Amino acid sequence: MRDFRVAIAQWSAEPGNRERNLQRILEGIEEAVKLEAQLLIFPELFLTGYNIRNEIFRLAETIEGDSVKTIGKAVEKSGIHLIFGMPERDGSRIYNSAVLISSDGKVHAYRKAMLPNFGPFEENLYFTPGNELPVFETELGKLGIEICYDLFYPEITKIYAGKGAEIMVNISGSPSISRALFERVLPARAIESVSYMLYSNNVGTQIGLVFWGGSRILSPRGELTAAGEPYEEGMVVAELKKDELRLARQYRPTFRDTRPELLKKLYETWEK
DSSP states (O other): OOOEEEEEEEOOOOTTOHHHHHHHHHHHHHHHHHTTOSEEEOOTTTTTOSOOTTHHHHHOBOTTSHHHHHHHHHHHHHTOEEEEEEEEEETTEEEEEEEEEOTTSOEEEEEOSOOOOSTTOOGGGTOOOOOOOOEEEOSSOEEEEEEGGGGGOHHHHHHHHHTTOOEEEEEEOOBGGGHHHHHHHHHHHHHHHTSEEEEEEOEEEETTEEEEBOOEEEOTTSOEEEEOOBTSOEEEEEEEOHHHHHHHHHHSOTTTTOOHHHHHHHHHHHHO
């Protein structure tokens, strides 16, 4: 990776209003340019709002659709990289996806692997789980992308690290009832993988769910570099340093010392 500045837009999406949320993404791109950020991150399902239930079927689009095309033109003009969440339609299936648009206008997507279906969450009713864990190579560095509940499965972060990821991005729709868990787990994922952890969470109220915000940037040692105020909109900005990553991996080589053969035995036991 190289040194660069990241901006996380801890902004409130309007549930069901795709046009308004699209406009906010475009406004965020303009603000990121003013902040001299090279990477801008919006939360989970920001394009449509998270808690919209059956509206998902109406508002889902392909990544070749009009919304992504519009955003892609703005990204290419700005020269930044952008990650945001949307419901992605692919044939008869809909995925909870994170879209990465690089500065050259190329579009990539990660599809959420772990879908929560407990308490207030009903994602299995609307989405198909993704089965791929791609690492995206950009001019900023190698990115591994997760979506919210994926965070609680450390093997996902380990796989990304094993594939060379240096920066982990988690876009999230975490309500207030989950706040304490995310605050505990995020530093652990950074430390385990010895990678930067960038967390972008929704804020505001969406049909009964109150999102706590708390977007944050964690160093490869799990230290809090910058964070958004709970329950308030804001832009979280920080510098990511190549040397900080290098030194962290040199002096606390938790990923280097990982023994994949033990993980293999664990998975074999589960299969039995």
